[in-house]
Every structure is written in C-alpha cells, then in structure tokens.
Amino acid sequence: MTEVAPANGGDMGRLGRSGWFGLLPLLLSAGILLAGNGLLVTLVAVRANLEGFSPQTVGLLGAVYFAGFIGACLITPSLILRAGHIRVFAALASLGAVAALVLVLAIDPVVWLASRALTGFAFAGLATVVESWLNSRAGASERGRVLAVYRIVDLSCVTGGQFLLPIVGADSFAIFAVVAILFCLALLPISLSRQTSPAPPASPRLDVARIWRLSPVACIGCITIGLTNGAFRTVGPIYAQESALDLEQLALFMSLAIAGGALSQYPLGWLSDRLDRRWILVLATIGAAVAGLWLTLSGNVSADVVLVGGFLFGAFAIPLYSLSIAHGNDHAGDADRVELSATLILMYALGATVGPLAASQIMESFGAPAFFAYTSLLHGVFLVFLLYRMTRRAAVPLTRRSRFVALLRTSPAFYQLARKARGRER
The missing domain is CATH 1.20.1250.20 (MFS general substrate transporter like domains)
Structure with a gap:
C-alpha cells in the first residue's frame, strides 16, 4: 500500500476520459460516505426519541458530534502526513462503522455520546481525505466540473440516504447495520484504486x-x-x-x-x-x-x-x-x-x-x-x-x-x- 505523490501535483491539465475514470473511485467513496453519514444524523435523533432519551440528551448528542468535527479539522492533516491518505481513510471508515454499531449494542446515553463524538471526528476526517485528494487530482481546467459533480453527488446521496430510514425502519438493529455497511463500502473504491495519493494538505492556521x-x-x-x-x-x-x-x-x-x-x-x-x-x-x-x-x-x-x-x-x-x-x-x-x-x-x-x-x-x-x-x-x-x-x-x-x-x-x-x-x- 505504498503511496507516492504524483510528480505533477494537481496541475494535470485537462483530465480527459481516463482522468475522469481515475476520479470515479474518489467520487464513489464520497457518495457512499455522504449517504451513510446523512442517514446516521437523522437516525440518531429519531431512535434516541424512540428510546425515551430526553431532548437535552439529543441536543448533547449533536453537540459532541461537532466537537469531534472540530478535532478532525485540526488533526487530520497531521494524520495524513504521518500515515498517508489511504491508511487514514481506512482507519476512519472503520471507526465510523464501529461507532454506528455501538449505538445499537449499548442503548445508553453515555455510550451514545462517546459514539457521536467519534463519528464527528471520523466523518470530518474522511471528508478531508476525499476533498484534499480531489483537489490535488483535478487539473486546473477541470476543477469547476469536478466541483459540480461533487455537489451533485452530495445532494443526491444525502437526499437519497434519508429514504433508507422508512425503507428499513428505525426501531431495529438492521438500520444501524446498513449505516455500518455504507461506511465500510466507502472504503472499497478508494482503497482499491490504482491512483497514487497526493501530498498531505496543510494544517489550517487560525487567527x-x-x-x-x-x-x-x-x-x-x-x-x-x-x-x-x-x-x-x-x-x-x-x-x-x-x-x-x-x-x-x-x-x-x-x-x-x-x-x-x-x-x-x-x-x-x-x-x-x-x-x-x-x-x-x-x-x-x-x-x-x-x-x-x-x-x-x-x-x-x-x-x-x-x-x-x-x-x-x-x-x-x-x-x-x-x-x-x-x-x-x-x-x-x-x-x-x-x-x-x-x-x-x-x-x-x-x-x-x-x-x-x-x-x-x-x-x-x-x-x-x-x-x-x-x-x-x-x-x-x-x-x-x-x-x-x-x-x-x-x-x-x-x-x-x-x-x-x-x-x-x-x-x-x-x-x-x-x-x-x-x-x-x-
């Protein structure tokens, strides 16, 4: 699983058919990931209400998710520098799947809070990996089209993911298994791709x-x-x-x-x-x-x-x-x-x-x-x-x-x- 940054960085000119085909694994992984996370955000609120969690607890579940999100925005560039895009993506996808399954294995507010914090960290980190990779692989003349396709992927997958909830139901183990499956499936296209990983993104400065x-x-x-x-x-x-x-x-x-x-x-x-x-x-x-x-x-x-x-x-x-x-x-x-x-x-x-x-x-x-x-x-x-x-x-x-x-x-x-x-x- 050796990762080598391309010599020409992100300035690849026009992608062409082969270039777009090379981006397909990244876009597939992104779409599956966005669908799974979008479904999970809605599912957590619905299932927590069914389990009798108080509204304050549901609110706290949302708060710790974004606390994890903040941590990932700050830490993920360093993780990519240490281990590379593919290994970080694999680790965070696994973490997201585990966090989703823990929710149904232990119906306990404390466990759910820890799980949601981990999910926020995993999703923001996974998004950083995919988006920094797209940023590097898209040629200067193609970034607008790559961006448009990525937005379409986001809208269609997040919207479509919501409808898995009424199809599977919110009151059983199955829907949490579906979320875990989606997180794991997101790992397959990007990890099996022949594309080489780009240089790691810079850590954002904050003032x-x-x-x-x-x-x-x-x-x-x-x-x-x-x-x-x-x-x-x-x-x-x-x-x-x-x-x-x-x-x-x-x-x-x-x-x-x-x-x-x-x-x-x-x-x-x-x-x-x-x-x-x-x-x-x-x-x-x-x-x-x-x-x-x-x-x-x-x-x-x-x-x-x-x-x-x-x-x-x-x-x-x-x-x-x-x-x-x-x-x-x-x-x-x-x-x-x-x-x-x-x-x-x-x-x-x-x-x-x-x-x-x-x-x-x-x-x-x-x-x-x-x-x-x-x-x-x-x-x-x-x-x-x-x-x-x-x-x-x-x-x-x-x-x-x-x-x-x-x-x-x-x-x-x-x-x-x-x-x-x-x-x-x-």
Missing part, C-alpha cells in the same frame, strides 16, 4: 481575532448558522416526529430542506455577485426567519404545510453559510482566503456544538414547535447585526468583489477546491 477584524458579518453569520442549521440537522427530526409525521414524511421533510437549499444557492449567489451582498444576506435571513415562524405555527396543521415549511426553511437558511463566507472573501486578500475558510468553518462548528443543546432545552421547556421560534429569533438577531454593520462599512465595489461559491460544510479542504475552481473561471 480568530484577525478574521473578526476582517469581517465581523462573516463571523457572526457562521456562528448563527451553526446555532440554527446545526441544531436543525440534530433535532429537526424530533420536530417532525412531534408534528405527527411518519418515517417516510420525516425523511421527505429533511430531504426537502436539503433540496431547497441546493436549488436556491445559485440564484441567491448570482444576485449577490451583482448587488451589495449584504442585502442578499438580509433577504435570505428574513426568509429563514419567516419560514421558521411558519413551522412554529404549522406543526399541528397538516403534513403538507410542514413539508412546504421545511423546503422554505432550507431554501433560505442553508445558503446563508456560503453567502457569509463569500462576504468575508470580499474583504480578504488572496493570502487570507484559506485561513479565512478554516476559521469560519470552525466558527460554524462551534455554533453547531452549542446550538443543539440550546434548541433541545427550549423544546423540552416549550414543546417541539418552539425549536423554529428559536431559529427565527437567532436569524432576527443576525438581521439586526447585519443592518447595523451596513451603517458602519461601505459596500465592497464590484471590481474588488470575490465571486460567490456554493460550499459544503464538510472540511476546509473543500474550500480550497472551490476557490481554485472559481479562480480558473475568472
């Missing part, structure tokens, strides 16, 4: 104070999105259960939110490249707050109303992450962009560590519909901050503005791939 001075709006935006969207992935399924949605409707609710975000990213991004980006942030924030109020008031109305609300929430709330980072990049120089991305993704993860805890406590005290009142309140606070900052700083001229990039919240390595792809298009 929170400097990034704050660079763009307070981007910092508060990413923290707010972690507090809201991170909590949605963790306790949103409980809201759906308490709204009397069955498992199939619950899977559709979560999938519609993801699809809504995917569909609205590009229209909002296109507008933000042509107008003051902060006004598009205002528009999306208002939309997310209104959609949250819709869901707060519609929990006992009908399943169709809840499903529409879920789509609208995703359409406005999910793009806020990419819009916030794009705004931060408007104020950054080329030398700042990777550090900016690493800092902002960790700010998101910090918000997502706190968000599920706060949201679960609110749900315990005021009922499941109060969750979206919580998201609307936070979006309202962010809106006020946005409007305040617009009085303190002029808009960035169009000639100096960075172009919008739709981002996945998987690892800092994804941002490097996206920036290089966008830079090639200029």
Whole structure:
C-alpha cells in the first residue's frame, strides 16, 4: 500500500476520459460516505426519541458530534502526513462503522455520546481525505466540473440516504447495520484504486481575532448558522416526529430542506455577485426567519404545510453559510482566503456544538414547535447585526468583489477546491 505523490501535483491539465475514470473511485467513496453519514444524523435523533432519551440528551448528542468535527479539522492533516491518505481513510471508515454499531449494542446515553463524538471526528476526517485528494487530482481546467459533480453527488446521496430510514425502519438493529455497511463500502473504491495519493494538505492556521477584524458579518453569520442549521440537522427530526409525521414524511421533510437549499444557492449567489451582498444576506435571513415562524405555527396543521415549511426553511437558511463566507472573501486578500475558510468553518462548528443543546432545552421547556421560534429569533438577531454593520462599512465595489461559491460544510479542504475552481473561471 505504498503511496507516492504524483510528480505533477494537481496541475494535470485537462483530465480527459481516463482522468475522469481515475476520479470515479474518489467520487464513489464520497457518495457512499455522504449517504451513510446523512442517514446516521437523522437516525440518531429519531431512535434516541424512540428510546425515551430526553431532548437535552439529543441536543448533547449533536453537540459532541461537532466537537469531534472540530478535532478532525485540526488533526487530520497531521494524520495524513504521518500515515498517508489511504491508511487514514481506512482507519476512519472503520471507526465510523464501529461507532454506528455501538449505538445499537449499548442503548445508553453515555455510550451514545462517546459514539457521536467519534463519528464527528471520523466523518470530518474522511471528508478531508476525499476533498484534499480531489483537489490535488483535478487539473486546473477541470476543477469547476469536478466541483459540480461533487455537489451533485452530495445532494443526491444525502437526499437519497434519508429514504433508507422508512425503507428499513428505525426501531431495529438492521438500520444501524446498513449505516455500518455504507461506511465500510466507502472504503472499497478508494482503497482499491490504482491512483497514487497526493501530498498531505496543510494544517489550517487560525487567527480568530484577525478574521473578526476582517469581517465581523462573516463571523457572526457562521456562528448563527451553526446555532440554527446545526441544531436543525440534530433535532429537526424530533420536530417532525412531534408534528405527527411518519418515517417516510420525516425523511421527505429533511430531504426537502436539503433540496431547497441546493436549488436556491445559485440564484441567491448570482444576485449577490451583482448587488451589495449584504442585502442578499438580509433577504435570505428574513426568509429563514419567516419560514421558521411558519413551522412554529404549522406543526399541528397538516403534513403538507410542514413539508412546504421545511423546503422554505432550507431554501433560505442553508445558503446563508456560503453567502457569509463569500462576504468575508470580499474583504480578504488572496493570502487570507484559506485561513479565512478554516476559521469560519470552525466558527460554524462551534455554533453547531452549542446550538443543539440550546434548541433541545427550549423544546423540552416549550414543546417541539418552539425549536423554529428559536431559529427565527437567532436569524432576527443576525438581521439586526447585519443592518447595523451596513451603517458602519461601505459596500465592497464590484471590481474588488470575490465571486460567490456554493460550499459544503464538510472540511476546509473543500474550500480550497472551490476557490481554485472559481479562480480558473475568472
């Protein structure tokens, strides 16, 4: 299993048919991994509720997941330097499968907390391996297309993975076995590939104070999105259960939110490249707050109303992450962009560590519909901050503005791939 970095690094020119065929194992592994993790995030909330775990415990399960996520973002580059991409991927895929099976072998909150922390570490590390590898293997002229294919893989696999839940059911060992199988299957394409591994990614530098001075709006935006969207992935399924949605409707609710975000990213991004980006942030924030109020008031109305609300929430709330980072990049120089991305993704993860805890406590005290009142309140606070900052700083001229990039919240390595792809298009 010797790993040798290619002599030409990532500058491979046009990939051609053979080059795309060489990327297929990476994309297959990524798709299987994204499907398994997306399914597991929803499954944990649903099964924990069925097992009688308190909302606070469910929230804590989400918090420790993102704590593990933060650790992986910081540590994985060093692990790859020590052992290489393939060995690290194999180790983390095995860890993810073990963590999934432990959940059903020991129905105990303490065991589940440890398992979720390990899963967060494993998934973020696995994403770093795949995305840094894609970044290196994609030629300069092909990065845009590789990025587009990877986003399609993400959307289709995460959305499709949700529907394994109603097919298999949430109340048996089988669904956890399916998740473990997916983590193990993700190992096969990448480990059996003949592709050589690239050089390890650089460890991200973090200077929170400097990034704050660079763009307070981007910092508060990413923290707010972690507090809201991170909590949605963790306790949103409980809201759906308490709204009397069955498992199939619950899977559709979560999938519609993801699809809504995917569909609205590009229209909002296109507008933000042509107008003051902060006004598009205002528009999306208002939309997310209104959609949250819709869901707060519609929990006992009908399943169709809840499903529409879920789509609208995703359409406005999910793009806020990419819009916030794009705004931060408007104020950054080329030398700042990777550090900016690493800092902002960790700010998101910090918000997502706190968000599920706060949201679960609110749900315990005021009922499941109060969750979206919580998201609307936070979006309202962010809106006020946005409007305040617009009085303190002029808009960035169009000639100096960075172009919008739709981002996945998987690892800092994804941002490097996206920036290089966008830079090639200029």
